[in-house]
Amino acid sequence: MHDLSAWGMYQAAHPVVKAVMILLVLASFVTWTVLVFKAIELWIARSRLKRSAGRIREAVTLQAAAESLGKRRDPAAFMAFAALEEFRASEAALDGAGPEGVKERVRSIVERVEVQAGERLRRGIGLLATIGSVGPFVGLFGTVWGIMNAFIGIAESQTTNLAVVAPGIAEALLATAMGLVAAIPAVVIYNHFVRSIAGWKVSLADAGAGVERMLSRDLDYRRAGQLSGREA
Template sequence: MIAASLPQELTAWGMFWAADWVVKAVIIGLALASIVTWTVLVAKSLELRAAIAAERREHALIDGALSLADIAGHPQLAASPLVAAALAELRLSTDALDDREGVKERVVSRFERIEAALGRRMARGIGLLATIGATAPFIGLFGTVWGIMNAFIGISAAQTTNLAVVAPGIAEALLATAIGLVAAIPAVVFYNHFTRRIAAWKALLADCSAAVLRLVSRDLSRGIRVG
């Protein structure tokens, strides 16, 4: 008899349309956050896959070279900022190549700034995942608290605790918590995944930096003047 008298359709869609406007706003915001999470997943996965593959090819070419001159005009390394930075520093230090340690120190300084800039660029979008993962459950909880508060107001107005009065409002409130978890859990998982992948990419970038620095050191030891 109680179930037959329920005034609302207790489905997710029905609860959404019957919810208070604040709860609706919370659910819509969380849904948008979930869309952002999956968009970052697709975009960053493609970006990282391409970047890691490029770094592996670059490292293989640089590590197998005998001198910086061997790779200076290589088409696959034309866009390499590390090779370009090493060549630029050697050109600027033409009159100071006898100071090998000074040259290498300046090359390392250039590499550090390049690695930092590339790292910041690769990490774009990851902060959104961290923010969504940290805040979505609390935003959903806010919607839940607001919805339950409205449910109690409804109980007071109806002067009854009948399930037909209590259940819809509480169900609508709990829907906000559920949507918050749906938005937060993938964001946290993806954030941790991309943190590991970016760390692997940074390790490859550091390997490339070390390989270029070895070529610079080798050329300086041989007295070869590149550029």
């Protein structure tokens, strides 16, 4: 009598089908591992961004923002530090060149930080997309191979008795089921992370806009101070 439990069908399956099943189990393990690690990484990134963005919003000048951020090294803090550094490096040329150049350079820095930080946070979720798209087809390959062997067994035994055919077909179909078990969570988790990262990038962009506003304000106050000194 055939053992039709999942483990029994695995043991009775053809070696190729077994290899497919093992591959799908590994893919499922990767999916849940990525879920745990990326969830922790996203939680840390959101917490750091929230604290840094709050300090940027409360600051009036770039200097004040940099001092309040201290030694923080998250993307929002880096934007403020880089903007202040660029402002100081360009200060000697502002009288002759005007403020547009430094604004453009800071905007470029902010944009690059946003892109690079987003790409770092997306690392690993590409595996989920691959598993979600390829998993069902890998399972289907195992099923086709298993059914092919089942029909070969029918031809060799010269019988169409369902009791003889059914176990082989059931073993083959198990591969498809495992492909879906690996693929469906991968797709759901991938979509969740894509939405979460998109929301995080919006918050980072808001922090970058705050840095640019502070730079613009610092430039205006600098120009206003110079004009007042000339008038005096």
